[in-house]
Amino acid sequence: MSNRAKAPMIIDRIPEKHCEGPFWGNSVLGAVLYVQGKQLCFSLDHSSLWEMRETLPDTPKACFQEILKNQEKYLRGDTDYVVATDIFSYATGRTKLPGLGLKITLPEKIISFYAETDIQNAVTRMKLKLRGDRLLTGQIWLDSCENVFCLSFEGAKEKEITLEASGWELDNPRLRALKDWNYKKCQWEEYQSGFCMLQEFSGTQTAVLTAEQLISQDKLKYVITMDTCESSHRKSLQKSLQIRLREYIADLKGQYYRHCRDWNAYWEGFDIMIPNERLQQAFDTEMYKLYCNERENSSPVTLQGVWNPDSRMPAWFGDLHNDLNVQSCYWPAFKTGNAKLARPYIRYYARAMKRFHLRAEKLFGIEGAIHVPTMMAPDGTGAASEWCFWNTLLGPELFVATDFCWFYEYTRDCEILREEIYPFLLGVARLYKGIAIRKEDGMLHISFTCSPEIFKDGKMLVGDDATFTIATLHYLLKKIAEYASVLKLEAEEWAAFEEELVPVAVTDKGYPIFPDIEVFESHRHFCQLFPIYPLCEEAHSQLAEKSLDTAISQGFTEFAAFSFPYLSIMASRCSRGNMARTMLEIYCMAFRSRNTFTVNGDPYQNGVIKVADTNAGEDSDAFTLESGFFIPTALCEMFVHRAKDKVWLAAGIPEEWKWAECRGLAIEGNHRVSIIIEDYVICSAALTAGCDETLTLIAGEKARIGSVYRNGEKIEYSRDNTNNTSPCKENICTINVKKGDVLLIQFQKEHSL
Structure with a gap:
């Protein structure tokens, strides 16, 4: 298969919202374009824009044993047992911050818009029709190798176009948290060939955004860069960014060539070709998004990646959400032979082990164990509030540990296995061994487990030995024994634990949610199917078939966007190719905004799922990345997959x-x-x-x-x-x-x- 030409991503309506315009990224910087009147507006995001302060004490309200004895009060949010904070209506602490605003003011109002993004080279060419029949053309690209955003325009004179950076509009009600935290308005400094904007954040940090203008023949060109630093170093950073931009401009053609070469090298390593235009374009678009967000030497992917809007706080705190939301962002990287792109994920979580150990000591009283918060900032601390309900649940460390196993399985990197993966797995195993309870049957059981996100009577459903928990724990303990052999280490303790651990429950309907609770309603995560995927322990068997049939027999009403492509993977592992295709088609038709960002629910009234609460969705700017990333993963699974x-x-x-x-x-x-x-x-x-x-x-x-x-x-x-x-x-x-x-x-x- 040659390196085929990929269809461009075309947007031919005026993008009035963040989820409607073209987008670019290099895993550190990200930009999204939208239009307001005669302004081209850009949300320019940086991976280090985080509010990292916690406003509550770093102490859980109750230890795990106390929670076990008072489960009902804990689940009700009793403040004696869990920090009671209304975290989803008001940010109490750590959160990803919005992008900063850039605005280009044009001579007249935009009345027609056409943008064609060449995803092979990550370059967008635009044609804008302005009031008065004026035509403006442009080219936009965000450098793949340097943190420089490049824009050029033809069809207007120098003083007819102005560029400015807006910082955060602190009077915007959707940015209330920033105002309450006493954030200050940005500072602005203009000089002969450009400007610099300084935006303080998080108490001690400053974002420095610098722009240079270049007039070349009839073209206006802008190059923009942004970085963050301690506020005391902002002047030196400002100076270094100005120098860097001028050096960049001096070699603009060479920089463009290196940018295109890097993107082409990425595409060269893998491909699929299928006779389905919608799914082919979806594969290409999602793999474009992947490289916009994942690089070997960057940061782990958060919920919205590098595309947080400039006009609102990021949805769900824009955090590292340690369940399928983060985990599945890396599946297409592994499946397409790009496992190295998951390196920052492993590195960051390994570096955060000290914090995870401290969490396990405070909440469970177990030394050397690892507990991971559901909602996390990059340093391992909990996003929103450290000890809120979601961050005191069991389970997130099992999702993360599975990813750690995947990294070794897809790289066979023994050094990373020894230094980072194996110690992390041991810490997770210590946590569950420390809380395991031996019951009358002589087996070890795990209490207070859950299967995200299943609720009953308005509360999270918890109980002993959730299929997700027990299946994943058996998988990890087997991997510990296997990896110990590779590293020539002893692992008898963990082999014995695995032998005594209660087996995964199986009924005549396949995998239940808990041993005594069958799948009783339509739901989103299907974590009872974890043994089929991503643990990849079961495939093409009666057990897999029954489990899939039981899940889909409940209907789709409570599904979320990613539920459909997740079921596509399960269908491939049961030889149901038609179903695998159909699930992806439904996602592509019903759950994508104009620029292919995920729609959270059914705001476009496709009638696919029940319209209620958050599942009703937002058609504007609330989205997550993982749902789209399921598409290339599922297509890869159609072609080839492995079980044992x-x-x-x-x-x-x-x-x-x-x-x-x-x-x-x-x-x-x-x-x-x-x-x-x-x-x-x-x-x-x-x-x-x-x-x-x-x-x-x-x-x-x-x-x-x-x-x-x-x-x-x-x-x-x-x-x-x-x-x-x-x-x-x-x-x-x-x-x-x-x-x-x-x-x-x-x-x-x-x-x-």
Whole structure:
């Protein structure tokens, strides 16, 4: 597969809201364009814009044992057992801050708007029709390698266009928290070729935004940069940014070339091609968003990433939300062979372990354990309020620990395993071993667990041994034993804990929510399906089928945006390609704003889910990234996925797709896979091994393997179909691979998928 041309992202209506205009990012800076009258308005965000002060004492109201004895009072928000703060209507402490405002004032009002973003090179070209039949053209790009935002315009003279930075409008009711925290208005300094704006925040920090103007022939060009520092260093930062911009302008063509080259290098490593225009464009757009937000040497991805609006506080505090909201932001990076983009996530959480240990000591009284808040700032402290209800629940550390395992599974980086991953897993295991209770059956049980976000009688549903908790804990304990062997360490303690831990409950309906509570209503997270994905312990079995059927039999009324693409993944792992496609189609049709940001609910009245409370949604500027990131993840799963030692090829491809192709997708073991489908038939599959192991490759029931080649030489292979649900052996091959081996599997063409 060549590096194909990607369809541009086109916006041909005037974007009046933050969720309607083109956007750019490089994981540190992010920008979104919208229009007000004759102004082009930009929300310019920086990853370090955080309010990091906590307004309440760093002490939980009750320890875990006291909460266990008074669960009803805790769940009601009794202030003797949990910090009672109305965190979602008023920010009490740590939160991501809004972006800063940039405004370009044009000679006349904009009456027609056209923006075409070349996502291959991350460059947008615009045509603006102004009142009076004036035409203004422009080009915008945010440098991939430098924190510089570049804009150029043709069709207007120098003094007809003005650029200014607005800072935070503290009288805006949606920025009330900033005013209550005594934030000050920005300071402005203008000089011959540009200006500098200083915006203080968080008590001791200052954001420094600097702009330079360049007049070249009939073009007006602006270059803008922003960084943050301790307020005492703001003058030196201001000077260094001015120097940097002038150096940048002197090599503007070279900088543009390096920008495009970096984006092209990203796209070169992976691809899919499918005969579905909507899903093809969605894959490309979401992978564009991914690289806008994730880089190897940046920060972990927050809820809105680098696209927080300038006119409101970020939705849900814009935090690191430690459940599927953060976890699934990295799935497409892993699946497309870009695991290195998850490096900041692992690094930041590993560095925060000291704080996680302190949390576990204060809340649970267990030394060396790790407890992670649900809502988190980048340093490991709780967002909003340190000890509020959401930040005292069990579970977030299990989501994070699963990601830590994924990072090793997709990189096989033993140094990071030793220094960061393994210590983190041990800390999580210590927490759950410390609170485990031995019951009459002789097994160890975990109390006060939950399965986000299931409520009953207006309260979070909690109980013993939630399927999510027990399944994930078994998975982590197995991984600890496996990784200890890799690192030549002892792990008998954790193997014994895993042996005594109560097994995952299974009923005739599949996986229940709790051992004694079946799925009883439509809900969002499907965490009872965790063993199927992302733990990847179960696939293509009666248990997986029953569990999926039970979930969808409750209907879609309580679903959120990401529920549909999450079910797409489950469908692929049950060989339901048509369902996998349909779930993605529903998401794309019903839950995307004009610029493809996620819509939280059903504000456009598609009638897909029940309209109630927050599920009614906002069509303006409240969005999160993970829902869209599910799309490339699910499409990758359609082509290839793994459960234990078995790898399924094209198991989730819809029956009407006559052709499809993928290149460079990744599975656990750091193996890379490419597949070609023609005339409804899987023609060939190639696998480049990332480690030494034995793999069983399984294609669709109607597929027939012809020949297998290792490093160019034809080889014999086993047709072991142990534990395979298919009675056929001709679609299976079991092969021993060594790191670096290149396998080519050719299929007989007379059989269809």
